[in-house]
Amino acid sequence: MAVSLCSNILRCQSYRTGSGTVGSISRQRPLSRGVGTSWWSNVELGPPDPILGVTEAFKRDTNPKKINLGVGAYRDDSGKPFVLPSVREAAQKLHEADLDHEYLPITGDSEFCSASRELAFGEEAAASGRIVTVQGISGTGSLRIGANFLQKFHAGDKKVYLPGPSWGNHTPIFGHAGMSVGSYRYYEPSTCGLDLSGCLSDISAIPKGSVILLHACAHNPTGVDPTREQWLAIEAAVKERELFVFFDMAYQGFASGDIDNDAWALRQFVSAGHNVVLAQSYAKNMGLYGERIGAFSVVAVDADEAKRVESQLKIIVRPMYSNPPLSGARIAKTVLRDATLRKQWLADVKGMADRIISMRQRLSDGLVREGSSRGWEHITKQIGMFCFTGLNPDQVARLTADHSVYLTKDGRISVAGLSSTNVDYLAHAMHQVTK
């Protein structure tokens, strides 16, 4: 029987590519006509991505002075993508080591996971044995693992409260995972700063046991971070409502230039007794955007619970993508674990943060120089990649139409898109539309 199966296959003519001729099988159908009507006739076009729209419009603009402030990736002072020297060196070292591409475990590279845990929580907490960390597909994938995990296991309300506003992808990620989404006040438009009283008031109304999502640093999209004092007040309110805390940390090191400073809020919550979960991304702070490197951590009560949780995280990951990508994780762990490279990296990330901070300063100075009578302190008070300028949709439209400055309708700019050659132009343009 087995032999005849073999010879059947050998007897068939091979299929000739592109000729439309099918081997020895006589059934032929004209290629132009489908078997039946299409399956897809009811498929409507999905809504377009707003940020993509900005980039597309920017590309079409022929004004040589055009600026793209929709970009969510760091740019150097020439407006170019930046490969961190520490990352380049790590990649070179790895290349010379001639390693293979064998499957990672479902939870990813274990050294990468340990190093990520330490980076986020600090060495002491990381060594406790009760934090489980798995590799995730950058920040998105790490959030998704967490969302799925909470949807399955969270004993309280399967509802997550996001700050208003939050990163656009938070709502769909949690929604697709089966969680419902609520919000708490956060950004105050009149000051372009934190609405602390609104925030605390809303938090104290959240049903006990719900999930609250906090941006660890460099809030996206506003750039507004609480001060340490404000964080303590938020922590107290969260504790009072017995809320479950989900931290999203996509900018550790990238915000202030200091990795410990940027992790302060996260670590504060943990030492105050909150058993948090954390989504970490290396997209910005290591410039590893397209390599999709991140981690998801759960602070469990003890090592046994950590093990049980880990086993469940694997069950979540396996039917999504089986196991995570390796090359970026190797780079990240090499950078973190090699003393020289780590030192270099800390300098690299501080360099990026410093450039962003200096652009904020120059923009702010530029507006003053232009003679603007509006307050622009928020530009330098806010932190990280993004800045909520306070421009209304009308002013944004004019900024684009009259000055070829591209940004999203909410008035958000990516400070990374600023350079010494265009920041003065932006200050001028912003003054024109707001004076």
Add this chain to the structure above:
Amino acid sequence: MSETIFHDVEHASPIEVFKLVAEFNADRNPDKVNLTAGAYRDENAKPWVLPVVRNIEKQMADDDTLNHEYLAIEGLKSFTDAATKLLLGAENPVIVSGRALGVQTLSGTGALRLGFQFLHKILKRTHILISQPSWGNHVLMSEDLEFTILRYRYWDQTTRAINMDGLLADLEAAPSGAIVVLHAVAHNPTGMDPTREQWAQIADVIQRRRLLPFFDTAYQGFASGDLDEDAWAVRYFVQRGFETFISQSFAKNFGLYSERVGNLVIVSNDVESVPKILSHLQRIARVLWSNPPAHGARIVAHALDNPAMLEQWKACLTTMTDRIKEMRQLLMERLMELGTPGTWGHIVAQKGMFSYTGLSAEHVDMLKAKFHIYMMRDGRISVAGLTKTNVDYVARGFDDVIRSTA
């Protein structure tokens, strides 16, 4: 003990193949043999980085213009174009007429996930047909997405061949619109593929019952060594006019396992629907992984677009498939020489990475305990784990456990 929301979290049952690999790694016995995980091994039972991959990575390492910027949600265009052409044939009319959509994914798993999720959410499909047996993750994923899972008969333990009557009857009985997961070539775990005549019969039923074919193509080039040969079934269905989903993995045929290089291809009869389908896939991908990893896709795109590299790659495929075929031959010969009870021709008739040996769970457990030979409890071995050095030992192990339990 502090209060925890996780007090009800039980230990999840481990996934068999990973558990076995862990056990194997911890095993100190010098004769141990790993026939579990589906990854190619060279004649020294070592992982093999394809020379063409090494060459391309060297070029990439020396290229200062490369960076790590985000890919589009749908991935690297040069990759998806090349991958889709590789699968369907560059001149395939569906490609020329713009009716084939390719989206980069996290390897084959990611392609399946993206496709299954689209079918469930957007096309509102509720039923899915999966071969008995099939790759474990097909079922896991379908359960996760809350499909109603139907199994169609496939492997016949007594004849050690495909149960065509059962297969066709099960497809015939399926509800209209159900998704049918088909292994394009080198069926996992059995290694047993339908003949071309059998594929035609399968296509007939699928057409008659208006089922939706979803091909899992994880072994193009890796089964016979010939890229076109291994794509025959997929191209046949497309040529017959079926609208179909195809998940494509470059894990095995490029040895890029951990780089997670995959492509989801959707062939539609209606060119107007293509951008609409893409818009939905983008939304689903955005909340799974936002955009796919760049490194591996760049390697594959480079190989497929560069004639010299393409030839190098084909030579690598020949190397791998020749070795696997040789191991199949040797194992069968050894078993026949030993007079091991049972028939063993199926080992050579089966194709690709795996062979469904026909050994029982009892045999398998004994093989592990007595001989430190690791394989899956359903009788699956990864032929790639065999070498000239260990094939005798494995044959003798099989012989021993089969006779012991007779």
